[in-house]
Amino acid sequence: MIDLRSDTITRPDQRMRELMMQAEVGDDVFGEDPTVNELEQEAAALLGKEAALFTTSGTQGNQAALLVHTRPGQEVIMDDEAHVFVYEGAAISAFAGVQSRTLPHTHGEMNIEQLKKAVRPEDIHYPETGLIWLEHTHNRAGGTVLSEEYMTQVRSTADEHGIPVHMDGARLFNASLAAGMSPAATAAYADSVQFCLSKGLGAPVGSILTGTKTFIDQARKKRKMLGGGMRQAGVIAAPGLYALRERRARLQEDHDHAAAIAAVLRESTDLTIRHEVQTNIIVADTDQSSRSAEEWVTAAAAEGAAVIAYKPESIRITTNADVSAAEVDTACRIFEKLGASS
């Protein structure tokens, strides 16, 4: 089966497994795991932030950030398809006790005028706006890249009102590669940034949260509250460190593979792709297709390609390190065949 369901499915390669075996470890809750410390220092430097924290997952990194940035009763402005809104089990309300203020988006970008209006004025009736949330690349929009102009406008709106900005950069390196910007230049628009090691970078587990030293000191406590105080975590930090050093450049392959698949879908099927395919995600809509999203998933699986039904009327195809160029070719032939029979 050619697995195009997600970039989370990637398995650690031989080198990662060797590094796991050899990792120097200590008790990370005491701050004594040298491999975790090295990963955190390197990640912070790469993103141009003062400090970093190794978390069990992207969700935990996002939630720890929320717990530091906000107080219960505040409001967080985000787009209405943000991962934190759609996929994190309402943890934002359950743990941080804040309210989500969702705005419509176009390719992952909220309308700046609407964003400005959504910031709460001082009034005894209103919650305070505690945080503005960005997602870069934007998953449900189809791995789309936020423009520099947009991020500049969000930043200046936030600064005008003294509101922090968090970036869910689960796929930050896909974003910076596609935009031709350094990771630090990309991260500069946000006070805190979370990125995943276990997506396109291919590490088996973990994410990184970055920010100021004070922010990360506080986030470390929140991570402990969330059950994320890990002990000899060097064994999982070691493949993460390797992924960060050696696997960022290869994301271009995933982008090229997604572009090749998208070209076939556009030309040979009745699926509609309504976004520019900029990175490794394709969201293909089935509203003009003779097959429903579920029928596409079943038909593709029967031919040997695994994709997922995404929204009621879309499928998502995600290229990743475990899918070779030859397999991408095969997947293209499968989609052509399905297109011919639809």
Ligand code: TLP
């Ligand atoms: N995304 C997963 C699923 O949860 C949908 C996927 O297959 O794409 N932010 C963004 C933008 C994400 O896409 C994800 C995972 C996360 C956060 C959460 O990361 P984890 O799964 O490590 O908690």
